[in-house]
Structure formats: C-alpha cells, structure tokens
Amino acid sequence: MEQDYSQYPRHLVAVDCIIFGFDGEHLKILLVKRNFEPQLGEWSLMGGFVGNEENADEAAQRVLHTLTGLENIYLEQLNSYTEIHREPTARIISISYYALIHIEKDLQINENYSAQWFDLQNAPDLIFDHNEMVKDAVLRLRRRASTRPIGFELLPPKFTMKDLQNLYEAIFSETFDKRNFTSKINGMDILVKTDEKDMTSSKKGSFLYRFDEKKYNKKISQGFMFKM
C-alpha cells in the first residue's frame, strides 16, 4: 500500500521576516507598507510565498534580498502561524523568521515596498498577527542574545564598548553598569582591541573593538559558553 497524497489539502505557505537593525542607540525594525489589498497602506512585515523550488530558509533569504539587496543575512526560523483565519482573504500558513542586519549608509532599500525603519518601541500597529510575530521574535532575540554572540550581527565590524553596551541595553531593555559590562565582555576574551579610536563621541576618543570569530569558535570547541 502506498500513500495517496491527492486526498490531502494543500496550503499556501508564506515566510514573514522580522528584520532587526541597530542605529547605535535603539533597536529598529524594518517594516513595509502594503501596496495591495487587503489592508492596503498599512504596515506589515516583509513576506513572500514559499515556492516549489526552494525551502523556507531560501524563501526568506530571497525575500530579504529583494527588499535590501543583501545576501547571506543572519536569519533564524521562529514559529509557524497556522490559524485558519489569520489572514482574511485566504488561508495562509506563515513561517516567521527573524533577521539581523547592519544598518549601513549604503544600504539601499528597494523603493517599491515603501519600507521604513522604526524604533522597536514606537513601531506602528501591524496587520493580521504580525504584532504577535514581532513580540515572539523579540523574546527569541533576547534569549539568543543571552547565549550566543549574535549581537555582533547588528553592529559594524568595528565598534566601541559603548556601542556594544547600548546594543545589549536595547535588546534587553535594561541598563547595565559600565564597569561590570566591560569586565564581563573582556573576561570572555572574544574581542580584539584595535589601535583605532572613534573620535566622534568624545574628545578623548574611545577604542574600537572587533569580534574575533576564530577565537570564539576555538574557545567554544574547548567548552566555552557565551553568556550575557
């Protein structure tokens, strides 16, 4: 007996991307304004349907590439949202992903989507269940950020201790003591201090650091665990 698949229903399957960025001060989220019905003109997550010739990860990368022009974006699958009426016009099963990107000057957002960065704090209401997706994504981001060095995905290659602390404060929505923060980071010994300084923030200037991924991987293989 072979299984007959024709008796089972088939579903539209989409991916929706929660795109996080960091401007040095606040956690940001990239939203798009819908240019089709229903809910034309309202804000939503960037999404797209999963095609026949791609898996969901690839679909998410494609969608992100379409919007930002970037390749190999840091991406993690989150949850599936499967309520029958989660979208009013059709039953669509959606798999959510969160993405972490550097907000660089030369980042060229595709203008077709009327995309815009919002502070996570005062982002607009989103369509359908996208608010819930964002909420879930923030929780996951916090969890990941506390056990994996994913913060560096949101920073430029070189950054100051202050940048890093601002980032973690933004992610966790709490403030840290400067001395405790730096000694914790330095204690992990996964950054290299360059001999360059960022002179824009103060007269004295502050040293720039890089994340040393090689060293990190080596330490991991020796049993080290990142912990914030």
Place this chain on the structure above:
Amino acid sequence: MEQDYSQYPRHLVAVDCIIFGFDGEHLKILLVKRNFEPQLGEWSLMGGFVGNEENADEAAQRVLHTLTGLENIYLEQLNSYTEIHREPTARIISISYYALIHIEKDLQINENYSAQWFDLQNAPDLIFDHNEMVKDAVLRLRRRASTRPIGFELLPPKFTMKDLQNLYEAIFSETFDKRNFTSKINGMDILVKTDEKDMTSSKKGSFLYRFDEKKYNKKISQGFMFKM
C-alpha cells in the same frame, strides 16, 4: 489591486509529534511502525496532514488523540522542516510538535499503528529527517524543563522526590546530588508534601508530593521564576 493567490504554489503540510514519556527511570519516546510505503515497516514519528478546517495545533492534538485516546495533551510547537526532498515521494512541509504524557497503566495505544515506547537512548533509527526532529525536540525539552515546571506533565499527580530527581536526571542526562536537588526543589516552594508514602521502593517508605499549580501561578504573578 488585490493580490491573486492562484499564482502561488500550494503545499502539503504535516505535523509530526515527538511524544515523550517517563517510566520512573528513563525518558521514553513513542514511535510508530509505518504500515505504508515508502519505508514500510520502519520506525517513524506519529504524524498527519493539516486539514483545511484545523490549525496545526489542532492537527497535532487530533493525531495524538488518534494514537493514544488522550485529550488535552501537553503540546508545544517546535520547528518547521521544509527541505524540498525531505520525503522522497512528495514535497511535504512538516511542523514538529513535542508532547509530554504520563505513561499510565490504562493508556490504550491504538493498535493500528504498531506503536512502541523506546528508551530515548536506544531508540531505533527513524525515517527521513525524523532523527533530526527528535534531536531538536530533546534540546527544546531541556531548555523548557530548565525554566518551566513542565516535568510534572511527565509524572503522575503524586510522586516521590526520587521520581522527580530521576526525571530531571533523565531529561538532562546528568546526575544531581540528592541534598542539593531536594533543597533546590523545596526552596522553590511549589510542591505540597502529602501525608502518604510510597512503600514500594523501601522499607521506610518515601513521602509523596504534588505539584501545586495554583501556588505556582500565584508566585509567578509575583515575579517568581522557576529554575532548574
């Protein structure tokens, strides 16, 4: 402009369930022997297709009910597995769930599925990507078990400290010191000690405890966090 959904492909969407149990000694997993091609006769997770009139959670509950006769099983969605060729005969997107159930004497497993409990340690190889699903589920179970009192889902309503310790040792694959374990549990103050004893394990007998869900919820609302 309204979106035309007919141009997008539709997919078979399944749920696959990683069903955990506990026999007082070892973590167990309930597997079914496939009674259809392909891979007839091999072991797999229990699964089923998501219908048009149900969401994925409901599909998973339905599938579990079919197999075990139980209702309201503890269930959590895990991941989506979307590789194009993850099954050889059709493209099927699968959403995995893990379930926690008490293994009771009166549990009547549906005989049509040739289901069998295996020690997690020496479970057989599974079809497709089901081994990966199980691996992911164990990691999630550990993570959840360390921050939520889900262990009690796997135990009968009354249990001894030894049972509880055995369970956590099975979940985390490590052994704990008896004194540290009991004082940690007692310190959380979420169990009630009954005046009954389990006399089967020793001459002295050991007291039975119950999980006090009301007290737990109250403590949670006051900021308490479960931590193992």
Place this chain on the structure above:
DNA sequence: ACAAAAGTGTTCAGTCTACACCCATGG
C-alpha cells in the same frame, strides 16, 4: 541486627552587584 533507601546542613569557591574617581583631549 542488618540491609536498603530516605532524609537532612554546612562549608567553600566562584559569580554577580553595587559603587566613584582619575584620565585624556578638544575647544
């Protein structure tokens, strides 16, 4: 009386938290 499991506290080490002053520099 003895075997077998239940029950129970203390000490030590490491980690986390709170906290304040001097430094370097551009203007």
Place this chain on the structure above:
DNA sequence: CCATGGGTGTAGACTGAACACTTTTGT
C-alpha cells in the same frame, strides 16, 4: 583650564557544588 565622555578595581552578597551520617523499618 574646563567640560565631556573614557576607562578602570574592590568589597560584600549571593549562588551553586561538594560532601556524610542518621533514621526507619521489613526481613
């Protein structure tokens, strides 16, 4: 020379880990 942000150490509290003996009772 002074205003601004950068950089640095220590003491006390707390938490997690190691560790051994007494109790109970059925046989």
